[in-house]
Amino acid sequence: MMPLLDLILAGTVLVTAVLAVLAPRRDAAASAFLIFGVLLALLWARLEAPDIALAEAALGGGVAGALLVDALHSRRPPQPQAASSWAARITGAAAGAALLAALLIGVRAVPQARAPLAEEAYARIPVSGVEHPVTAVLLNYRSYDTLLEIAVLAVAALGAAALAQGHRPVVRSRPAVRGLALVLLPVLLLLAAWLLVAGTSQPGGAFQAGALLGAALVIAHLAGIGLARPQGLAGLAWTLAGLLSFLALAAGTAVFGAGWLVLDPAWAPGAILAIEAILAVSIGAGLALIFLSNSASLQQNGPAGEPGRAAEAEPPAGAPS
Amino acid sequence: MTVSGLPELMTVLACAVLVIGLSAHLLVADLFRRIISLNVASGGVMMLLLVLAVRGPGDQDPDPVPQALVLTGIVIMAAVTGLALALARRVEDPADEDDRDEETP
Amino acid sequence: MTGTGSSVEYSVIPYVMLLTSLLPGLLIFTLREEQHRLRIGLNLAGALAKIVLVVLLIPPVVAGSTLRASFSWAPGLDIVFTTDPFSLFFVALSSGLWLLTTIYAIGYLEDSPNRSRFFGFFSLCVTATVGIALAGNLLTFLIFYELLTLATYPLVAHRGTTKALRGARTYLAYTLSGGVILLLGVVWLTLLVGPVEFTAGGVDAVAELAAERPGTATAIGALLLAGMGVKAALFPLHGWLPIAMVAPAPVSALLHAVAVVKAGAFGIVRVVHDTYGPELSASLGLLPALAGVAGFTIVYGSVRALTQDDLKKRLAFSTVSQLSYVALGAALVAPMATTGALVHIVHQGIMKITLFFCAGLFAEVLGRHRISELDGAARRMPLTALVFTIAALGMIGLPPTAGFLSKWALGAGALDAGQPWVLGVLLMSTALNAAYFLPVIYRIWLPERDHAGDTGDAAADDPGEAIGDGGAGATADGAEEATGHTAGAPDAGTSAEGSAAAGAPAAPHGRTPARRLEAPAALLLPALVTGALVLLLGIAAGWDYSPWTLARMIAETGYGGEGG
Amino acid sequence: MSGLVPGLLPGLLPVPVFLPLIAAALAALLPARARAWLGLATVACTAVVVTAITAGVAGLPGRGSGEDALSLALAGWEAPVGIVLRADALSAVLLLLTSVVGLVVSVHALAAGRDADALPSMSSLYGGPAFWPLWLALFAALNGVYVTGDLFNAYVMLELLTLAAVSLVALGGRAGNGAAAAALRYLFVAVVGSLLFLMAVALVYAEAGTLDLPLAAERIGPGPLLHVALALALVGLAAKFALFPLHSWLPVAHPAAPAAVSALLSGLVIKAALFLLWRLWGILGPVAEPVVLQGLGLAAGAAGSIAVLWGSFMALRRRRLKPIIAYSTVAQVGYLVLLLPLTAGPVGADAFGAGEGSGPGWTGGVVLVLAHGLAKAGMFLAAGNLALAYRGDRLRGLGGAVTHMPLTVATIGLAGVSLAGLPPSLGFAAKWQLLTSALAGGQWWWVPVLLLGGLLTVAYTALMVRATFNQPGGPDAEPPARRLPRTLVLGPFVLAAGSVLLGVAPAGLLEFLGSGTGDVTAGAGDAPGAAGDVPPSGAAGGDGS
DSSP states (O other), X not given: OHHHHHHHHHHHHHHHHHHHHHOXXXXXXXXXXXXXXXXXXXXXXXXXXXXXXXXXXXXXXXXXXXXXXXXXXXXXXXXXXXXXXXXXXXXXXXXXXXXXXXXXXHHHTOOSSOOTHHHHHHHTGGGTSOSOHHHHIIXXXXXXXXXXXXXXXXXXXXXXXXXXXXXXXXXXXXXXXXXXXXXXXXXXXXXXXHHHHHXXXXXXXXXXXXXXXXXXXXXXXXXXXXXSOSSSHHHHHHHHHHHHHHHHHHHHHHHTSSSTTOOOTTTHHHHHHHHHHHHXXXXXXXXXXXXXXXXXXXXXXXXXXXXXXXXXXXXXXXXXX | OOOTTHHHHHHHHHHHHHHHHHHHHHHOOOHHHHHHHHHHHHXXXXXXXXXXXXXXXXXXXXXXXXXXXXXXXXXXHHHHHHHHHHXXXXXXXXXXXXXXXTTOO | OOSTTOEEEEOSHHHHHHHHHHHHHHHHHTSOTTOHHHHHXXXXXXXXXXXXXXXXXXHHHHTTEEEEEEEEXXXXXXXXXXXXXXXXXXXXXXXXXXXXXXXXXXXXXXXXXXXXXXXXXXXXXXXXXXXXHHBOBHHHHHHHHHHHHHHHHHHHTTTOOHHHHHHHHHHHHHHHHHHHHHHHHXXXXXXXXXXXBOOTTOOHHHHHHHXXXXXXXXXXXXXXXXXXXXXXXXXXXXXXXXXXXXXXXXXXHIIIIISHHHHHHHHHHIIIIIIIOHHHHHHTTHHHHHHHHHHHHHHHHHHHHHTOOBHHHHHHHHHHHHHHHHHHHHTSSSHHHHHHXXXXXXXXXXXXXXXXXXXXXXXXXXXXOBGGGOTTHHHHOHHHHHHHHHHHHHHHTOTTSHHHHHXXXXXXXXXXXXXXXXXXXXXXXXXXXXXXXXXXXXXXXXXXXXXXXXXSOHHHHOOTTTTSSOOHHHHHHHHHHXXXXXXXXXXXXXXXXXXXXXXXXXXXXXTSTTSXXXXXXXXXXXXXXXXXXXXXXXXXXXXTTSHHHHHHHHHHHHTGGGXX | OTTHHHHTGGGGTTHHHHHHHHHHHHHHHSOHHHHHHHHHHHHHHHHHHHHHHHHHHHTSOBGGGTBOOEEEEGGGOOTTTXXXXXXXXXXXXXXXXXXXXXXXXXXXXXXXXXXXXTOGGGGGGTTSTTHHHHHHHHHHHHHHHHHBOBHHHHHHHHHHHHHHHHHHHHTOTTSTTHHXXXXXXXXXXXXXXXXXXXXXHHHHHHHHOOOBHHXXXXXXXXXXXXXXHHHHHHHHHHHHTTOTTSOTTHHHHHHHSXXXXXXXXXXXXXXXXXXXXXXXXXXXXXXXXXXXXXXXXXXXXXXXXHHHHHHHHHHHHOOBHHHHHHHHHXXXXXXXXXXXXXHTOSTTOSSTTOSTTHHHHHHHXXXXXHHHHHHHHHHHHHHHHHHHHTTSOBGGXXXXXXXXXXXXXXXXXXXXXXXXXXXXXXHHHHHHHHHHHHHHTTOGGGHHHHHHHHHHHHHHHHHHHHHTSOXXXXXXXOOOSSOOOHHHHHHHHHHHHHHHHTTTSOHHHHHHHHHHOHHHHTTTOSOOOSSSOOOOTXXXXXXXX
């Protein structure tokens, strides 16, 4: 029974993946990708990774949703495809085949035993400050990675914000969406809060909560509820708050504690929860900032030559006189 | 709980999904669809990592380390997608198309 | 060293010798265009300081003491400077001629733009040359050899005209390719035998290598010689030299006498005598090949010189030919031949620099570049003509000039070495030398013809830049430029010589009659000095510190071990 | 010093990452002027810390004792549970390079930003106020790559690097959408590369059960898994540092960015991926089957050789400064990859590391990275200055620049000298080592590439320099359209001159590197000679014969 289900799941994942990349129309591709995300979440659950399944559902859904919005609002019809030449296709197919062959050779050699690291990770949970092993890895053993991941998110937000400069955000309110949003938002926020708190002992945590929060912000924005304007200092400050707090924790532990990011079991639970809370907000704000900052420009452009675009604002000095 | 055969199936699936995504990314011209392909490809990589977490006899808990890595990877991929979308919009933004090539005589 | 009092001591003097031209050069770069007093002061101070150093060093070095300075460049690899007699011999030549060329250049480039750049690179060139001379091993030699290429490029390109840039490009292509070949040889040799310090008579480690792997040793030797051969303008690597003639006259002097070609010739001697040793080189087959190429180049260069109407270009082919005397001498296993090679480095340098000074004077004062225009030059510029004649006769090899001495030594050395065919080459070359120099001398001393181009519209008739092929393109270039000048840009930055070409009719009224001398002193005096030296070095060859004496001493050192 | 090493110094390792990150976050919230000063101060402070780290690495006992790196376990967890930072001589040198170039670029951006109030086009030199937080994040990521000892952490660092770099490219928005399109192209390639690299990390984890690089080398064995992982890492990272034929994004992205960003990208950013590849090669490579490693090295070397020739060829055909310089980077990357076959030992040798001269090869490659980093950054900044002064970087429009902006033209010339590996530059020292390594290992077929590439470099440098001479027949020398402040002109010159002058006496640097990159080269030693009994300098020959 189980193998059959697994087979079906695997098969549908494969099919939706192919559909998502092959669908010629953008909205169709985005829809297929949305389904691909849902199936992946199922698969993650099947692979005993409920944390990832939650994150995939929230993040994947959010990303795919943004893609879908994009596709629907896209002014352009799907670009007239510069049909890739046969040479390019053959090269691409050959490269793909070679890669697949190499990968299969590689994964065939994967040993079947679980990595010994898992035992060590479990063994240290009592002093990690949390009960949930994934959270222990993320916020204690490998907190450095997590800090940098937040930095990645912040940089993406900064980059997107820099791109959006000079494009005035335009909020269009649609009553239907608004009504839906008013129902959805409290649920999402509650869910996010619960995920955050639960994350210390069960699946869930800052990322899932943050992803939900981000989704909530996007929905609110699309519905015309100005919870957070994508532009402006406030949105940026929220986005950067997580990174800054994490860095403050790092510096604090280095200066006053036992070393960079070393968490004393005595106060680790509290510290981790606090950091997680801030991270969740920052992740939410960051994701919203990234995905919304330019949707404004898509919908309606600010006039060229806004103050923010000084480079273009300058008269074309090089014009031959 | 883990059924034997699942990891093998999933590793092959993971490789296939990665290759599908990357190949499509190389061959498709539409920016938007290239972004989707990239996300599909990353799904393959994440799948491999998650399979690594559930190797071995079925009675033990999964390895949390790869799961944590995947969580990090997903967030990073979301950030990448966001920036890529912002850039793609900018590239396709018709309002920007007239103020280029200032140096052409 | 065979000298009884031979000793090596550590000293900073080699560094000081480098700094005497490096520091002025770097300082000059920072000067503004109008600070010419300071610039001249720096130039002359550096040149004089270097000469003083050299003069002070000659007696002790001849007596057998060598100064040495070194520092670690890479693990197991040192930068080494030594003042052995041969180094000092070359330093003496280049620093002496540097002073004269600097004076000449100051006069030549008066009021032309970009002088800080020019003199800065000029000093760097001399620094590189001194570095080449003092280099104690192949790595050090290589570094300065390439530095010389780089420092000369901006000088050749100085005027920035299409022609100058093209010439500079050719120059760079040839010399850097040579540098690359040399680099390969040096790396290979260093890899196999470790860092090689120049040793008179050859390095033992190289001899061991040759005994073990003669093929490899020969290949490396061929690479080294080919790398040097580019700068030494051996056929078929000589192509850059005639094209680089577009450079201003002081740069030509630098290329032909002070630095570049000399560096190549010096390097050949260093490889043959101080790295491989003459006997080993000969037994590996390197020397016969070198002698063959050099002999051919001597004849080839002379033949090509015959057909050139442009004076500087004829001189350039003459250099191609004359330089190979050095290579030829180095390729003969006999102390007398080596003496000839060494002494010809100095003699050719002095004679050729004289000729270039004079060519520059003719161009600058009379606006004449072609041999066919030189009629009557002697009447207007008797001193210049006289000096030119002396140097040209020296080139032919007539006694009592310095040129005679080198040719005689080469001939005698060839007989010693049992290679009588060289005499044939020498005789043929002498005949050809005469064939291409005597007509020039004859024209100079001829009464003046009526020159349309000299009095009339010079701009149109006197394509000053048409040094090259003389083809339609070149003429068009020259005409275009000339028009540019007449169009009213008096300070046009192309070149001094370019403006001289355009301003030829004005020159006799503008420059010469206002002075008592036939030409500006800064231009004339260096030529007179070197002209006098051509005679002096021939006559006073027996003096204790004459190039001849020193060359003999150096040459015999190399054969000391073998009882030569 | 040695007393301090065990205690305090390893604690400094995270500072070059955290300090710029804090500054980046703060800078994003500050007004433009304050950002610049904060940025400059941060880079300067980081440079001090990096210097201390370098001193610490230099003070270590060194290769022989097995203690050649400072290390710090973050969060108190040693490998394999936690992430361990490591800095050896290679890291230290790259950290220093990053700080030095970063300092000059920061001064450049600050100076340009100061004048941007009066002259808005100045901001095209560095990209406007958004430059600062992004650059600081980039700085943190670069430093992070160089000190990490953890595979997944390296992946995260690469992504941070990529996103910051891509955003910086997009700041060159001057020419319409060009910069955004270029940035997106760059992002695509970089992310594909990241995914392949992550796949390699996953494979290594699958067998080794650890993400710590040295530990993984102990736990992993030769086999298809390791070989596929190495191949994936090679391809993935090669895409990130634009190795032919994965290079096509670079000549688009690097010129599209503001000049200061181009300098960072070409001078520093590509080095990070390269560093990781070297690291993997150095630590995991010895475990792999020699034949496979040599095969991969040969493939990389072949691609590198084509890159040298193709990049140079394309550079010669460009008619604008920045594309020429960008293609030059494509060519130089080829050189840097030649290191892989050179250090993989002679083909057919019995065991890895048997090849003599792999030591010089490693140090040569690292020195080349330094030379290229300094020179290329200087060159790009100088090109930006010329483009600003002459309103565009077309070669045809630069006539007279040599007279009016001699220092800037000299910068390009000097940088070209170092890139071409002409003496006495640092590039020459590198080329010497690489040649020695190639000849010693019997891999003479790389020699023509090394030599020809140098000549081609001179050719396109000369192309640029020549364009700045006065045009014949035209008006004398065209004055620049704008006069640039001295700071903007001096900074690039310092970089280029440094790239040349460091080659005058590189012994200290080479020894430092020789003592630190010992993971692979242990036993190879510094003695380059096949003859073995190399006489110490000064004793050669003699008068006794």
